[in-house]
Amino acid sequence: MTAPGRVSPRAILVSAGFAVAVVAVGVAALTTGDYQIPVSDVLRTLFGQGSGGNDFVINSLRLPRLLTGLLVGAGLALSGAIFQSVSGNLLGSPDLLGFTFGSATGAIIVLLVLHGSAGQATLGAVVGGVLTGMAVYTLAYKRGVAGPRLVLIGIAMGALLSSVNSYLITRTDLADAVAAQVWLIGSLNSRGWAQVRPLAIALAILIPLALWLGRRLAYLELGDDTAQALGVGVGRSRAALIAVGAALAAVATAAAGPIGFVALTAPPLARWLCRASAPPLVATAFAGATLVAVSDFAAQRVFAPTQLPVGVATAVVGGLYLAILLVRQQRQG
Numbered sequence: 001m002t003a004p005g006r007v008s009p010r011a012i013l014v015s016a017g018f019a020v021a022v023v024a025v026g027v028a029a030l031t032t033g034d035y036q037i038p039v040s041d042v043l044r045t046l047f048g049q050g051s052g053g054n055d056f057v058i059n060s061l062r063l064p065r066l067l068t069g070l071l072v073g074a075g076l077a078l079s080g081a082i083f084q085s086v087s088g089n090l091l092g093s094p095d096l097l098g099f100t101f102g103s104a105t106g107a108i109i110v111l112l113v114l115h116g117s118a119g120q121a122t123l124g125a126v127v128g129g130v131l132t133g134m135a136v137y138t139l140a141y142k143r144g145v146a147g148p149r150l151v152l153i154g155i156a157m158g159a160l161l162s163s164v165n166s167y168l169i170t171r172t173d174l175a176d177a178v179a180a181q182v183w184l185i186g187s188l189n190s191r192g193w194a195q196v197r198p199l200a201i202a203l204a205i206l207i208p209l210a211l212w213l214g215r216r217l218a219y220l221e222l223g224d225d226t227a228q229a230l231g232v233g234v235g236r237s238r239a240a241l242i243a244v245g246a247a248l249a250a251v252a253t254a255a256a257g258p259i260g261f262v263a264l265t266a267p268p269l270a271r272w273l274c275r276a277s278a279p280p281l282v283a284t285a286f287a288g289a290t291l292v293a294v295s296d297f298a299a300q301r302v303f304a305p306t307q308l309p310v311g312v313a314t315a316v317v318g319g320l321y322l323a324i325l326l327v328r329q330q331r332q333g
Contacts, residue, residue, distance in 0.1 A: 068255055098160075
């Protein structure tokens with residue numbers, strides 16, 4: 001077992017492998033499409049020496065979309081790793097615990113009820129996700145927060161908020177309903193620097209917090225009594241981790257909608273590859289970024305010229321993962 005706070009050589013190799021995959025997918029995403037651009041021209045454009053057409057395609061269309069996907073994937077994966085570890089359950093991800101549904105509710109209220117702008121919807125999504133996290137934590141708290149109780153209350157909250165979202169969509173006109181439904185699937189279409197900048201600033205604050213607090217996850221997974229005997233403040237640590245996890249899910253959902261199954265599948269994938277006894281958070285962030293980037297590239301290219309939302313591709317991956325998980329559980333049972 002690697003001591004908490006130390007990074008194993010295997011985790012470094014896995015992170016490097018995911019980083020190489022991210023670079024490869026990024027190059028493919030920037031160079032291919034309806035308008036083919038050679039790698040040399042992409043590099044010149046990134047350094048400010050490209051033509052006007054290349055500059056528009058790269059810096060206004062493709063690069064912001066790619067960066068949004070990478071940042072969203074990293075944020076969702078870290079959030080999933082935190083919640084799965086705190087709850088002690090592989091199903092304890094923010095999309096199943098209701099946090100992403102809460103963010104969606106906040107955005108839909110701003111868009112469909114208050115008729116706000118896209119920027120205001122982003123703020124509404126963050127507020128909705130944070131408020132949902134506070135509500136789930138409060139309802140789950142009873143002389144501490146037990147993992148099974150957190151999962152059950154989160155699932156119930158998610159079902160409730162999903163019904164609210166569906167009701168709000170049915171009460172609006174067709175065009176707004178279609179736009180809201182596409183956003184609910186999770187999409188990187190038309191994402192620009194207006195989404196990249198606030199997301200990058202938020203993650204620049206939240207990711208270091210997650211990595212710092214993440215050192216306590218290994219102790220918490222040993223059990224409350226053992227963690228407390230080792231000097232870890234169980235209640236405070238769990239509350240802080242849930243707050244950071246909820247914030248990560250909220251800002252990621254605000255940027256691209258509730259992209260499903262990334263937070264569910266990336267953490268166990270990274271943990272399995274690293275053979276780690278505690279969540280390898282850096283490798284998990286790279287795994288989430290890779291998963292979203294690959295899924296979005298597939299959604300753009302496989303069914304071209306149709307632009308599918310990235311949430312459709314991640315749902316396929318998540319469905320396969322859940323099927324494998326159920327088969328494994330049945331065999332073990």
